Amino acid sequence: MTDQRSQAEIVRNSLKRRYRKERRFRLYGLLAISIALASLFTLFADIINKGHTGFIKTTITLDVTLDSGMMYLDDPTDEDQRSMADFMAPIIASLQEHFPTADSASDRRALGSLLGTYAASEVRDLLIDNPDLLNTTQTIELPAHDRVSVYVKHADNPRYTIKLSEQQQRWVDELVEKGVIDTSFNDVLFSRGDSREPANAGVLGAIVGSLLTMLVTLIISFPVGIAAAVYLEEFAPQNKITDFIEVNINNLAAVPSIIFGLLGLAVFIGLFGMPRSVPVVGGLVLALMTLPTIIISSRAAIKSVPPSIREAAEGVGASKMQVVLHHVIPLAMPGMLTGSIIGMAQALGETAPLLLIGMVAFIVDIPDGFFSSATVLPVQIYLWASSSEQGFVELASAGIMVLLTFMMSMNALAIWLRKRLERRW
Amino acid sequence: MNTMNSGISAEAENQDEPRAASVAEHKPEDTVIEEGKTVGKPFSDDPKFKLRNVEVFYDQARAIKNISLDIGRNEVIAFIGPSGCGKSTFLRCLNRMNDSIDICRVKGSLALDDHDIYDPKRDVVELRARVGMVFQKPNPFPKSIYDNVAYGPRIHGLANRKSELDDIVENSLRKAGLWEEAKDRLDATATGMSGGQQQRLCIARAIAVSPEVILMDEPCSALDPIATARVEELIAEMSESYTIVIVTHSMQQAARVSHRTAYFHLGHLVEVNETNKVFTSPQHELTESYITGRFG
Numbered sequence: 070m071t072d073q074r075s076q077a078e079i080v081r082n083s084l085k086r087r088y089r090k091e092r093r094f095r096l097y098g099l100l101a102i103s104i105a106l107a108s109l110f111t112l113f114a115d116i117i118n119k120g121h122t123g124f125i126k127t128t129i130t131l132d133v134t135l136d137s138g139m140m141y142l143d144d145p146t147d148e149d150q151r152s153m154a155d156f157m158a159p160i161i162a163s164l165q166e167h168f169p170t171a172d173s174a175s176d177r178r179a180l181g182s183l184l185g186t187y188a189a190s191e192v193r194d195l196l197i198d199n200p201d202l203l204n205t206t207q208t209i210e211l212p213a214h215d216r217v218s219v220y221v222k223h224a225d226n227p228r229y230t231i232k233l234s235e236q237q238q239r240w241v242d243e244l245v246e247k248g249v250i251d252t253s254f255n256d257v258l259f260s261r262g263d264s265r266e267p268a269n270a271g272v273l274g275a276i277v278g279s280l281l282t283m284l285v286t287l288i289i290s291f292p293v294g295i296a297a298a299v300y301l302e303e304f305a306p307q308n309k310i311t312d313f314i315e316v317n318i319n320n321l322a323a324v325p326s327i328i329f330g331l332l333g334l335a336v337f338i339g340l341f342g343m344p345r346s347v348p349v350v351g352g353l354v355l356a357l358m359t360l361p362t363i364i365i366s367s368r369a370a371i372k373s374v375p376p377s378i379r380e381a382a383e384g385v386g387a388s389k390m391q392v393v394l395h396h397v398i399p400l401a402m403p404g405m406l407t408g409s410i411i412g413m414a415q416a417l418g419e420t421a422p423l424l425l426i427g428m429v430a431f432i433v434d435i436p437d438g439f440f441s442s443a444t445v446l447p448v449q450i451y452l453w454a455s456s457s458e459q460g461f462v463e464l465a466s467a468g469i470m471v472l473l474t475f476m477m478s479m480n481a482l483a484i485w486l487r488k489r490l491e492r493r494w
Numbered sequence: 495m496n497t498m499n500s501g502i503s504a505e506a507e508n509q510d511e512p513r514a515a516s517v518a519e520h521k522p523e524d525t526v527i528e529e530g531k532t533v534g535k536p537f538s539d540d541p542k543f544k545l546r547n548v549e550v551f552y553d554q555a556r557a558i559k560n561i562s563l564d565i566g567r568n569e570v571i572a573f574i575g576p577s578g579c580g581k582s583t584f585l586r587c588l589n590r591m592n593d594s595i596d597i598c599r600v601k602g603s604l605a606l607d608d609h610d611i612y613d614p615k616r617d618v619v620e621l622r623a624r625v626g627m628v629f630q631k632p633n634p635f636p637k638s639i640y641d642n643v644a645y646g647p648r649i650h651g652l653a654n655r656k657s658e659l660d661d662i663v664e665n666s667l668r669k670a671g672l673w674e675e676a677k678d679r680l681d682a683t684a685t686g687m688s689g690g691q692q693q694r695l696c697i698a699r700a701i702a703v704s705p706e707v708i709l710m711d712e713p714c715s716a717l718d719p720i721a722t723a724r725v726e727e728l729i730a731e732m733s734e735s736y737t738i739v740i741v742t743h744s745m746q747q748a749a750r751v752s753h754r755t756a757y758f759h760l761g762h763l764v765e766v767n768e769t770n771k772v773f774t775s776p777q778h779e780l781t782e783s784y785i786t787g788r789f790g
Contacts, residue, residue, distance in 0.1 A: 307596060377633035381696070383591065384627035385646035385703055386619045395645075396635065 116473075120466025126255040126268065127218040129184060129244065131163040134206045135196065145196040145203060156189040156196075157181055160211065167249065168240060179237055185212035185268040212257070212268040213250060215460040217241055221250060229459055258467060262433045263449065267460025270453070272468050274435045278348060278428070278443030279417060279475070281436060285352020286359060286416050291409050293356075294363030295398075298405070301364070302371040303393050322361035329358045330422025338426060345427030346442040354426060355416040362415065366408020370401035403490040410483035414476050420447040446472045525779050527762045530560035533777045534767035535754070538566035542707060542737045543588060548602035550583050550592070557583050559761040560602075565707075570729060570738045572748035572769065575758030576784065581741045584758070585709050587611075588739065589625035590618050606707070623650055626700035630712040632692035634684035634699070639676050642684045642695055643667060646703035662702055670698035671728055690721025697728060708732065710740040714747065726751050745785055749773050757781045 137143055139162060142154040164180045165171060171180060188211040195209065196202060213221070216232045220241055223229040233241065244250040262274030297318075305311045333354035337343045343350050374397050382392045398405075423429065428444050429452065436443035444452070446468060453465035530547070541564035550558035558580045565571055573581040583592070590611060592598040604611040611621060623646075634642050643663045646652075653659035663680070667673040672694045676687075684695055693713060700708055710729075714722040729738060729751045742748050748755050748769065755772040757765045757780070765778040776782040 375633075377629065377631055378635060379594075380591065380627075380629060381633040381635060381699075382645075383594065384589070384622065384629070385649070385699060386622035387645075387649055388619050391649055395649075400636065 116466050116469050120463055120468075120470050122222050123463040123465075123467025123470075124255050124258065125222065125252050126257055127213040127221050127250060127252050128210045129164075129188075129213050129217075129250050130208060130210045131160060131249065132206055133159050133163045133192065133209050135159055135192070135203055136162075137203050142196075142203070145200040151193065151197075154193075156192040157184075160184060160188055160192065167244065167247070171240075176236075179234065180240070183214055183217050183237065183241065185214045186266050187212060187264075187269045212266075215267045215458055217250065218268060219459050221245065221252060255467075258464070262435050263431060263444070263452070264433060267458050267464055270461070270464060272446065272449060272471055274432060275444050275446045275449035275468070276471070276475075278351075278432075278436050279445040281348035281439055281443060282351040282355060282423075282428075282445055283413060283417060285349055285439060286355040287409075287413060289353065289356035290359045290363055290412070294360050294409065294412075295367050295405055297360075298364045298367030298371060299393060299398065302368050303389070303397065318361050318364050322365060325421075326358050326419055327421040327425065329354050330425030332357065333422060333426045344440060344442075346430045346432070346444075347428075347440050348436065348443050349439045350426050351423050351428050351443075351445065352439075354422045355419060358419065358422065359409075359412040359416045362412035363405075363409045366411070367401065367405040370404025370408065371397055373404065374400045403487040406486050406490070407483045410479055410486070414479045414483075417445075417476060417479065418447050418472065420451055423448055424451075446475070527759065527764060527780070529762065530562065532562065532763045532766055534765045534772070536563050536756075536763065536766040538564035538569070540567045541565060542567045542569070542607065544603075544605040544608065545587075546603045548584070548587065548600070548604060550580070550587060551599045551601070552595075553597045557761055558587075561763040563756065563763060563766060565737060565739060566754075568733065568735070568737055569754060570733045570740065570752045571754045571756060572752035573739065573741045573756050573758060574743075574745060574748050574784070575764075577743075579758040580761040581756075581758045582711055585711055585739060585741050588707070588709055589622050589627055591627065593618060623703050624705050625707040625709060626703060626705035628693070628696050628700050628708065628710045628713045631716050632689055632696050634687075634692050634695050636683065636685050638681045639667075639684050639687070639695060640680040643698050643702045646699060650703055652703065666698040666702040667695075669701050669728075669732065670694045671724065671731075672698055688721070690717050690724060693717055693721065693725060694728065697725070701732075705736070707737040707739065710738065712741050712743060715743060722747070745773070757784060759784070 136159055139158045140154045140156060142150055144150055161177055161181045164183070165177070168176075168180070171177070191211055192209065195207070217237075219229050220231050220233050220238065224231065231238070241250060257269060258271045259273055259276075261269060261271030264270040301311065301315065305314075333350055337350045337353055338345060378396050378400065379392055382396050387395065423445060429448050430442060430444065431452070432442050432444050434441070450465050450468040450472065453461040453468060543563075543565040545561065545563045545565070548558055548561045548563075549556060561584065573585060575581050586592045587600055587604060588606075588611070592600065600612055606621070606625065610616065635645065637645075640663055643666050644659055647659060647662050653662055664673060664677075667676055672691060675691060676695075684692065687695065693716070697708075697713075714725050717725065726747065729740065732738060733751075733753075740748075740752065752769045754766060755769045756763060757772065757776075757778070759780050765772065765776060765781045767777070772781065773785060776785060
């Protein structure tokens with residue numbers, strides 16, 4: 070009896086120690102999660118803080134009299150005349166109406182530099198589309214110059230340098246007060262390709278490029294990855310060759326992505342003579358990079374199909390092929406899809422291999438096919454982040470936000486698909 | 495060696511036979527088993543299966559040691575024996591379920607209706623259509639009840655029209671005693687049913703391809719007593735039209751459902767006889783020890 074009591078005491082004492090240990094262990098876990106969450110939060114806060122202004126554009130709205138004499142233009146449909154015409158003149162004239170005292174040549178130049186380089190071409194495009202507007206007065210919304218934009222959005226921000234003269238700053242202040250200079254949602258960002266001018270640069274080209282590239286990657290890596298996984302898991306004989314292949318697939322998953330870029334450069338462009346900077350080559354390279362991830366996760370998914378289901382199917386006389394097609398693949402599909410989507414999300418954020426195959430070029434046009442020059446979101450971000458104009462800094466952050474949105478949607482899709490397909494259990 | 499499986503020990507304890515103290519000086523597990531020597535009645539006049547000198551190896555390990563046995567037409571035969579004695583392995587030879595295990599080799603002659611089961615030219619799919627199987631754990635496909643039963647007929651092309659398939663499904667579910675419970679929810683997923691219903695569904699699925707033989711590997715070990723009773727009833731009904739081989743750990747079950755009982759020990763087939771003879775007057779010392787619960 071006493072023996073028992075003392076034993077109970079020992080147990081009780083050890084319990085205290087065990088609980089302490091457990092509490093400490095849980096605390097470590099909590100700490101780890103807090104650190105991860107804090108880092109993530111800081112990252113997001115920083116990006117949003119820097120980048121939210123990228124979603125805002127600065128415009129100058131003017132009543133422009135499209136005077137044919139001022140522009141040296143009688144017929145907007147005549148290309149020769151257009152190339153000689155001065156579309157800037159009516160805009161500056163309209164600005165001068167706000168500041169009648171500024172009429173020297175240097176003042177006129179200073180006024181004109183408030184507008185973006187593409188202001189003149191906006192007027193030209195308007196006249197090409199509607200030649201009848203010649204000699205009428207139109208209210209036109211024109212992009213402000215990057216310097217004006219920085220001044221309007223970041224006058225108080227020490228990270229930005231204001232590059233307007235005192236005179237220009239006074240003008241801008243006045244125009245803002247009058248409502249001529251205004252800020253609004255930056256629809257240019259989602260409707261244009263890249264540009265030398267931040268006010269005119271958009272991510273649409275990069276988004277389309279990314280989508281085309283991802284499509285190629287998906288079409289190649291998903292079926293090939295799943296076929297490889299199914300073969301290795303279900304049909305391959307257990308021997309040295311299979312082991313060798315297995316080891317190499319695992320190794321491939323760890324190969325730095327830039328190596329795949331070199332491979333793409335050497336094989337697809339060098340050997341097969343495919344064009345540079347095109348989504349097809351980018352997609353092929355990323356498909357090679359994604360394959361190991363898809364194969365590994367698909368094999369894990371196939372392995373997790375309970376053997377009892379295989380036996381059940383074999384028991385009623387299903388052939389190996391039928392067991393795999395009717396039971397194993399459908400049951401492993403959620404896992405395969407999740408793995409593939411995560412692989413695709415990785416590929417979406419990949420920059421290094423694409424730099425090597427020339428997808429880093431400055432491309433203004435929005436790609437219209439798999440063989441037209443394109444760039445992708447992460448490369449576009451890289452390009453903007455490394456450019457010197459101040460306006461591109463916020464655009465880069467805005468681009469990061471767009472990229473993150475895409476990735477989060479893909480991950481959400483993966484979770485949704487898994488949940489949906491798993492309900493069949 | 496011979497540690498008691500908890501399930502068996504519980505059953506053994508329940509048996510009212512007195513424990514023979516007189517054999518204490520001679521331990522039953524010391525008995526030398528003569529290889530290939532089976533006492534009782536291993537052969538049958540009208541055999542469905544003719545199994546001669548069967549040996550099974552897992553790599554080098556010999557799991558089945560020179561077993562010869564006949565399984566009669568429309569007979570219910572029960573395989574009993576301690577865990578790891580090879581009864582499941584032997585059962586799985588009968589429809590070549592061991593094929594998928596790479597290291598498993600089968601020797602000897604195994605014939606179904608005088609045709610060699612392990613003939614390399616023999617199509618295993620056709621064999622399994624004739625020799626159905628029900629497993630230890632209910633393993634319905636994660637599909638609808640209808641699709642579970644219809645799966646076999648579909649892959650074998652047994653029905654040309656939807657109505658024929660409907661008939662097969664209904665008949666199979668009726669034979670498995672599941673029709674009344676399932677007829678209103680044929681489209682519901684099978685995994686939502688109770689364990690006993692799932693096991694009967696698995697039986698219906700096996701019946702649906704109209705096999706001649708049904709192999710059952712401990713079909714009731716995951717079921718409660720009521721579901722067990724239902725399955726046993728079913729076995730009795732089915733014995734009229736099918737040959738049934740059942741592996742069981744429950745000696746009462748063997749006694750209730752089978753015509754003949756085979757006792758396996760360490761890969762040997764020790765004794766085969768009519769079930770009542772095995773349980774009332776076992777001829778071999780090991781059989782007696784086992785059924786009286788001296789070891790499990």
